[in-house]
Amino acid sequence: MVSLQALLKMELEDGYSNLVLDGALKAAKLEKRDEALASALFYGVLERRLTLDAVIAAHSKIKIKKMSPQVRNILRLGVYQLLFSDKIPPSAAVDESVKLTRACRQASACGFVNAVLRAVQRDTAALSPAKGAGLAQRLSFLYSCPQWLVALWLKHYGEVDTEGMLKAFLRPSRVCVRVNTTRVTGEELLRILAGEGVKARPDEHLKTALWLENAGAVEKIGAFQKGLFHVQDLASQLCCQALDAKPGDTVFDVCAAPGGKAFTTAEHMQDRGTLTACDLYESRVRLIESGAKRLGLTCVKARVQDASKPQEAPCLADRVLCDVPCFGLGDIGRKPEIRYKMPDLLAKFPPMQYNILCIASKLVKPGGLLVYSTCSLTPQENEEVAERFLSEHPDFVPKTLDLPDALLRPCDRGSHRATLLPHISQSDGFFLAAMTRIKPAE
Numbered sequence: 100m101v102s103l104q105a106l107l108k109m110e111l112e113d114g115y116s117n118l119v120l121d122g123a124l125k126a127a128k129l130e131k132r133d134e135a136l137a138s139a140l141f142y143g144v145l146e147r148r149l150t151l152d153a154v155i156a157a158h159s160k161i162k163i164k165k166m167s168p169q170v171r172n173i174l175r176l177g178v179y180q181l182l183f184s185d186k187i188p189p190s191a192a193v194d195e196s197v198k199l200t201r202a203c204r205q206a207s208a209c210g211f212v213n214a215v216l217r218a219v220q221r222d223t224a225a226l227s228p229a230k231g232a233g234l235a236q237r238l239s240f241l242y243s244c245p246q247w248l249v250a251l252w253l254k255h256y257g258e259v260d261t262e263g264m265l266k267a268f269l270r271p272s273r274v275c276v277r278v279n280t281t282r283v284t285g286e287e288l289l290r291i292l293a294g295e296g297v298k299a300r301p302d303e304h305l306k307t308a309l310w311l312e313n314a315g316a317v318e319k320i321g322a323f324q325k326g327l328f329h330v331q332d333l334a335s336q337l338c339c340q341a342l343d344a345k346p347g348d349t350v351f352d353v354c355a356a357p358g359g360k361a362f363t364t365a366e367h368m369q370d371r372g373t374l375t376a377c378d379l380y381e382s383r384v385r386l387i388e389s390g391a392k393r394l395g396l397t398c399v400k401a402r403v404q405d406a407s408k409p410q411e412a413p414c415l416a417d418r419v420l421c422d423v424p425c426f427g428l429g430d431i432g433r434k435p436e437i438r439y440k441m442p443d444l445l446a447k448f449p450p451m452q453y454n455i456l457c458i459a460s461k462l463v464k465p466g467g468l469l470v471y472s473t474c475s476l477t478p479q480e481n482e483e484v485a486e487r488f489l490s491e492h493p494d495f496v497p498k499t500l501d502l503p504d505a506l507l508r509p510c511d512r513g514s515h516r517a518t519l520l521p522h523i524s525q526s527d528g529f530f531l532a533a534m535t536r537i538k539p540a541e
């Protein structure tokens with residue numbers, strides 16, 4: 100019932116999945132085991148919604164859109180359990196779905212729900228793409244990703260990487276944290292976490308990144324409360340590595356909230372120098388302030404500032420990070436609902452991103468470094484913005500990224516820009532490009 104309520108809320112009110120689920124779980128006060136099951140079903144259905152709908156459509160005489168939201172989501176939950184989950188025996192999944200239909204005052208649909216689920220249960224080829232489907236349609240069905248997006252990725256990243264990332268986005272997401280190196284080493288933190296019963300392992304390529312294996316609610320871990328780490332995906336940590344800030348530097352992070360990259364950068368700086376971390380929204384600036392306080396990072400100065408408007412700076416910066424607002428496709432693995440965003444929303448981002456990048460570039464001192472990044476995976480927001488910037492700003496030149504080759508696509512090795520794909524870098528999807536401001540001749 101809890102997963103159904105949360106799915107209905109997502110469908111009818113269009114919320115963020117993590118917040119919607121948290122709200123539903125809090126209200127229901129379930130046992131730990133039931134909470135885990137409700138979460139798995141909720142996220143499973145969200146992630147696989149397009150596949151589930153295609154299977155339901157192939158086994159129902161009534162069109163999905165004509166069903167009541169309750170019946171539609173009960174069927175999605177039922178089909179998910181039949182085809183993707185081994186936690187519930189198939190006959191129990193069907194029986195429970197029928198009971199749920201009755202409990203939702205949809206008794207007249209009980210027979211229909213039973214018939215559709217039994218038909219899916221009998222169909223051993225339920226998970227085969229339609230005969231004659233083209234590549235984009237096949238991948239769209241198999242990995243529950245809209246066809247427009249699959250087609251865009253196929254064109255831009257090719258078949259192997261598109262299928263690789265679609266698969267990777269469906270893996271259970273893992274928690275990656277950044278060691279607060281101003282307070283502990285990775286080895287020390289591993290020992291402290293083990294003492295608290297939290298299993299963790301260092302990343303193979305970045306020793307300041309740890310993967311937590313049985314973390315639960317991170318905020319409850321003592322080491323977190325003592326400011327010994329913050330949660331940050333590997334891709335964002337690599338972005339900070341590319342920014343390569345040094346102790347004593349002056350750094351601007353123009354779109355900084357909630358602050359993850361500002362914190363890692365301040366740690367690279369050993370908390371010496373000045374890191375001005377800006378965001379458009381006051382409530383989000385407070386997140387930067389509270390995070391920096393917990394981590395004991397005093398060089399972080401957070402303030403409200405609109406990065407799309409020129410700003411006066413007392414001095415130019417050694418490093419400027421421009422981690423712009425974006426469509427967010429790289430985060431699909433953690434926020435499955437992003438994949439269903441309407442494609443027309445994409446158009447507003449590139450002009451805004453380009454404008455922010457141009458304005459941020461004015462803060463870079465000659466010889467200084469500018470890093471442009473997004474957590475999205477579209478050429479319009481990524482390569483096109485970065486390359487347009489370079490072609491229209493002759494005072495900036497590409498700077499080769501110094502990142503582990505194993506985490507990069509072969510075509511990005513030795514380049515000033517990289518697209519991190521989840522099946523290669525084992526991180527969220529991400530894009531970054533680095534550019535140096537030329538020093539005028541003496």
Ligand SMILES: C[S@@+](CC[C@H](N)C(=O)[O-])C[C@H]1O[C@@H](n2cnc3c(N)ncnc32)[C@H](O)[C@@H]1O
Nearest residue numbers: 354355356357358359360378379405406407422
């Ligand atoms: C991708 S997020 C930044 C993530 C951040 N760098 C981190 O690592 O935690 C983009 C941020 O840009 C902020 N933002 C949106 N429009 C902005 C603007 N015009 N000026 C400054 N910040 C803006 C959003 O509030 C959001 O916090």
